[in-house]
Amino acid sequence: MDPIIRVEHLGKKYRIKHTQKGYVALRDVVANLFSWRYWFRSSKKEQEDFWALQDVNFEVQKGEVLGIIGANGAGKSTLLKILSSITPPTNGEVHMNGRVISLLEVGTGFHPELTGRENIYLNGAILGMTRKEIEQKFDAIVAFSGVETFLDTPVKRFSSGMQVRLAFAVAAHLEPDILIIDEVLAVGDASFQKKCLGKMEEVTKQDGRTILFVSHNMDAIAKLCQRSLLLDHGKVIADGPTDDVIARYLNNHEQTRAEVTLTPPETLDIAIRSIAIKNDRGALSNRLETGKPFTIEIEYELKKDAHEVYAGVAFIDLKTQISVLDTLDIDQNKDHYPLRKKGMYRSLFTFQENPFNHGRYKLFVHIGSFPATQTTLHLSDGDLTITFVSGETFATDVLDGTRNSTMLLNIPSEIIKIG
Amino acid sequence: MAEYVIKPKRPIGLHLKEIWRFRELFLALTVRDMKVRYKQTAIGVLWAVFQPFILMVVFTIFFGRIAQISTNGVPYPIFVYSGLLFWNYFSNALSAASGSMVANQAIIQKIYFPRIILPTASVVVFLLDFIFSSIIFAGLLIYYHVTPNITGLLLLVPMLLITTLTLLGIGLFFSAVNVKYRDVRYVLPFFIQLLLFVTPVIYPATILGEYKWLLYLNPMSGVIDVFRSTFLSLGSISWPLFGSSILVSIIFFLVGLAYFQKTERYFADLI
Numbered sequence: 301m302d303p304i305i306r307v308e309h310l311g312k313k314y315r316i317k318h319t320q321k322g323y324v325a326l327r328d329v330v331a332n333l334f335s336w337r338y339w340f341r342s343s344k345k346e347q348e349d350f351w352a353l354q355d356v357n358f359e360v361q362k363g364e365v366l367g368i369i370g371a372n373g374a375g376k377s378t379l380l381k382i383l384s385s386i387t388p389p390t391n392g393e394v395h396m397n398g399r400v401i402s403l404l405e406v407g408t409g410f411h412p413e414l415t416g417r418e419n420i421y422l423n424g425a426i427l428g429m430t431r432k433e434i435e436q437k438f439d440a441i442v443a444f445s446g447v448e449t450f451l452d453t454p455v456k457r458f459s460s461g462m463q464v465r466l467a468f469a470v471a472a473h474l475e476p477d478i479l480i481i482d483e484v485l486a487v488g489d490a491s492f493q494k495k496c497l498g499k500m501e502e503v504t505k506q507d508g509r510t511i512l513f514v515s516h517n518m519d520a521i522a523k524l525c526q527r528s529l530l531l532d533h534g535k536v537i538a539d540g541p542t543d544d545v546i547a548r549y550l551n552n553h554e555q556t557r558a559e560v561t562l563t564p565p566e567t568l569d570i571a572i573r574s575i576a577i578k579n580d581r582g583a584l585s586n587r588l589e590t591g592k593p594f595t596i597e598i599e600y601e602l603k604k605d606a607h608e609v610y611a612g613v614a615f616i617d618l619k620t621q622i623s624v625l626d627t628l629d630i631d632q633n634k635d636h637y638p639l640r641k642k643g644m645y646r647s648l649f650t651f652q653e654n655p656f657n658h659g660r661y662k663l664f665v666h667i668g669s670f671p672a673t674q675t676t677l678h679l680s681d682g683d684l685t686i687t688f689v690s691g692e693t694f695a696t697d698v699l700d701g702t703r704n705s706t707m708l709l710n711i712p713s714e715i716i717k718i719g
Numbered sequence: 720m721a722e723y724v725i726k727p728k729r730p731i732g733l734h735l736k737e738i739w740r741f742r743e744l745f746l747a748l749t750v751r752d753m754k755v756r757y758k759q760t761a762i763g764v765l766w767a768v769f770q771p772f773i774l775m776v777v778f779t780i781f782f783g784r785i786a787q788i789s790t791n792g793v794p795y796p797i798f799v800y801s802g803l804l805f806w807n808y809f810s811n812a813l814s815a816a817s818g819s820m821v822a823n824q825a826i827i828q829k830i831y832f833p834r835i836i837l838p839t840a841s842v843v844v845f846l847l848d849f850i851f852s853s854i855i856f857a858g859l860l861i862y863y864h865v866t867p868n869i870t871g872l873l874l875l876v877p878m879l880l881i882t883t884l885t886l887l888g889i890g891l892f893f894s895a896v897n898v899k900y901r902d903v904r905y906v907l908p909f910f911i912q913l914l915l916f917v918t919p920v921i922y923p924a925t926i927l928g929e930y931k932w933l934l935y936l937n938p939m940s941g942v943i944d945v946f947r948s949t950f951l952s953l954g955s956i957s958w959p960l961f962g963s964s965i966l967v968s969i970i971f972f973l974v975g976l977a978y979f980q981k982t983e984r985y986f987a988d989l990i
Contacts, residue, residue: 314988326900385725385831386987394725404829413755425747426830 302397303359304478304510305383310356310392312378312534316348352378353534356392362477365504365511367525367542369518369549374531376514380404380482383512398477398510401428405482407467412456416447416466419455423470437473444499445469465492472499479503482514500524518546518619550618550660558586560684570609572678573599573644575665577686590658590688596649599718600667600678602642608670609640611647611715616662618685625655629713636715644719650712658688729984733976734833741832748840756844767848768855771803778803782921790923793951794863800856801950802920802943805878807852809886809939810911812845816890817907820898824990834983835976838894842883849879871950878942881968885938888971891979898982898989919944923953934960938968 353375360366370376381387383394384402409426410419420441424434434441442448445466447458455463481500497520504511504524515521521528521542528545530538532552538545558578564571576597579585588594598611610630616623629647630637665680738745757764775796782788783795790798816838820827823837853875860867897903917937919926924934924944934940941964948954 325902326896326906327902329900381987382725386828388729388984389725389727391727395722396725397722402830405825408829409823409826411751411755413758414751418751418754422747422751425744426826426832428744428830430743431746 304362304364304397305360305512306395307356307358307383308393308395310353310379310382310394311351311390312353312375312382312387313390314350314352316350351534353382353389356531356534356536358529358536358539360510360512362397362510363508364527365513365525367521367528367545368512368514368531369516369521369528369545370531373533375534376531377404377482378534379531380480380512380514384480396478399428400478400480401474401476402480403427403471403474403482404480406464406471410455410463410467413454415454416451416458419466420470423467427471427474428476429474433475441469441473444472461492468492468496472496472503475509477508478510478512480512483516497523517621518550522546557684558584560680562680564678568678569603570606570667570669570678571601571603572665572667572680573601575599575663575680575684577663577684586685587687587689588654590656591654593650593652593654595651596663596665598647598649598665598667599644600647601644602640605639605642606669607639608637609667610670611665611667613649613711614664614666615656615686616664618660618662624661627711627713629715631710632713633715641717643717646716646718648714648716652712654688656688661686661688738833738835741836744832745836745840748836749843752841752844753847764851767851771800771807771852772855774803774807775800778921788922788926791953793953794865797859797863797865797951798923798947799921800859801947802918804849804852804856805882805939805942805946806915806918806920808845808849808879809882810915811848812842812883813886813890813893813911814907815841815845816886817893817897818904819890820894820986820990821901821904827990828987834986835891835979838890838979839887842887842890846879865951867950868952870956871946871952874946874949874956878946881938881942881964884968884972885942888968888973888975891972891975895979895982895986898986914939935963936967938964938971940964941967 356375356379358366368376368379378387380402381404382389383396384400384404386402386404407423409423411422414422420438421431421434425431442451445462445468447462447466450458450462455466458466500513500520501524503509511524513521513524525542527540528538528542529536530545530549538548559574559576561574562572564573574597576584577586577588578595578597579588580592580594582595596613598613600611602609608630610628612626612628614623614626627649629649663680663684663686667678778799779796783790783799788795819837819841820834822841827834827837893903893907914937915921917933918939919934920943924931924940927933934944941960945956945961945964949956
């Protein structure tokens with residue numbers, strides 16, 4: 301049988317101008333016409349080619365559900381944009397056999413002034429449904445969204461959760477031959493995410509539906525897709541059964557760093573300098589045993605005297621992207637609540653009772669000061685990961701990504717002024 | 720459904736078949752614009768009527784009474800309103816069309832459809848405004864006891880068409896340029912203001928004397944002058960002016976369309 305999608309030698313090149321600062325202004329172009337540099341200097345140095353995708357080849361059979369995974373910047377979104385015709389490829393070709401609808405965002409084109417009912421029609425039309433189709437499915441959409449009572453209220457009065465539910469309800473009732481979905485499950489609360497995942501499973505089981513699905517949620521990919529592609533720096537580096545591809549992806553991203561030094565922007569008054577993870581023997585390590593204590597050390601600088609400064613650590617399960625634990629140092633150190641003098645500080649979190657189940661977690665560190673009106677915040681970018689491997693002892697209260705809510709625990713901590 | 724192919728290059732053309740396939744989206748966007756326009760403003764429909772009316776009053780005071788511009792016996796309010804009718808449609812729809820790409824950038828980045836739908840759909844709502852302000856015009860005619868010429872009435876439709884082609888041409892061009900150069904939206908109001916003074920809206924075309932040839936370059940001059948002189952029985956239809964209006968408006972439209980088509984595929988990358 302002929303494949304429903306055939307991608308051949310697909311490539312996409314972006315040109316990055318190094319001189320470019322935000323948007324080009326017509327004013328600058330006009331001004332450039334009067335500058336000798338514009339006419340006499342070669343501009344080659346100022347721009348650089350960047351291949352977001354390179355020589356991508358794959359085929360999808362009718363009825364297949366294909367997962368696409370990869371780190372940020374691997375080219376997943378670019379690939380979906382080309383397949384959706386939003387942007388043209390630089391070279392290569394894509395052959396498609398059927399009606400394509402792409403869902404790259406939930407609620408595209410929602411207008412805040414229009415009512416829920418009007419937005420269902422508008423969003424449906426934007427997603428490529430005909431008015432007739434929307435009318436047929438209207439009741440099902442409304443029932444799925446659970447916002448019946450607010451149908452004639454402008455969407456701007458909806459809570460953000462209600463907006464997402466309504467938007468997803470419209471999207472869930474699309475019936476194209478080929479459906480392209482980008483990371484749309486990362487919205488809403490946990491129970492709604494579950495409902496969406498259920499709906500997605502239902503959709504994938506209807507015959508003849510071909511789906512391309514991008515997500516960072518490995519659980520969802522594993523559940524929905526039999527086959528997956530792994531993209532890395534614009535190239536397909538693995539194509540096969542989902543479990544194998546996910547294993548390969550997670551291995552590629554195994555990190556051994558247990559310490560990171562940050563160079564925060566000068567403008568920040570409160571800035572993280574370094575983060576370190578230490579095991580029960582006090583050695584730097586990000587591979588820890590379940591049930592054994594560990595510590596996290598954060599060093600940060602206050603450039604001004606500040607009130608109610610706090611440092612916090614959060615753990616995000618890499619498989620489900622759910623934050624499982626979030627804790628602040630200030631809870632245990634109330635005497636540091638009032639004004640703190642400027643200088644260098646160290647906050648030490650000691651996880652005497654390790655509550656984690658085995659798995660891999662992203663570590664986020666955030667510091668800030670409280671008077672809400674003048675909040676300053678600095679967030680580490682989460683490139684530290686911790687792996688917990690099963691050890692001899694087991695924790696009594698076990699945490700992992702299957703929990704749907706963040707635990708707010710008071711982890712023993714101390715704050716020391718070091719400079 | 721037949722197979723289709725996504726390639727780096729795409730043949731130049733209007734792709735009318737594809738546009739037809741997206742007609743429902745065109746309709747939905749038009750309906751959105753209308754609903755939002757008549758919902759957001761507290762005075763709703765009145766706004767469409769208010770703007771040309773106030774302009775008419777101000778122009779009547781300054782140009783009719785104080786500067787005493789000659790209008791061949793037609794009451795100045797009638798004279799100026801017959802021009803403002805088209806001018807308001809032209810300038811409002813032109814600004815909306817020019818800003819349409821940037822205003823809808825969220826959709827452009829996430830969904831594919833022929834981009835030309837956006838500027839054209841944004842124009843339709845102003846046709847509705849045109850109808851409302853025409854009703855005011857009818858009221859003014861009755862108030863000043865002016866009997867319009869029937870031929871002039873028939874001219875309304877072709878004149879609207881010429882105006883639409885012209886503003887779409889300029890609008891398509893500016894909306895495409897605006898994607899890349901965001902400061903276009905500061906240039907545009909100035910440009911439109913300038914156009915008002917080189918178009919015989921507040922003064923009769925006869926004032927131009929030996930510079931009359933300028934009228935032939937600006938389709939809006941033709942629209943307003945031909946409509947006014949016929950509708951208010953100020954003279955017979957000037958066929959050369961009418962003809963050049965049609966011709967120039969088509970040229971504007973084609974040039975704008977060509978530029979738009981050349982750049983539209985990259986909008987999502989640039990915006």
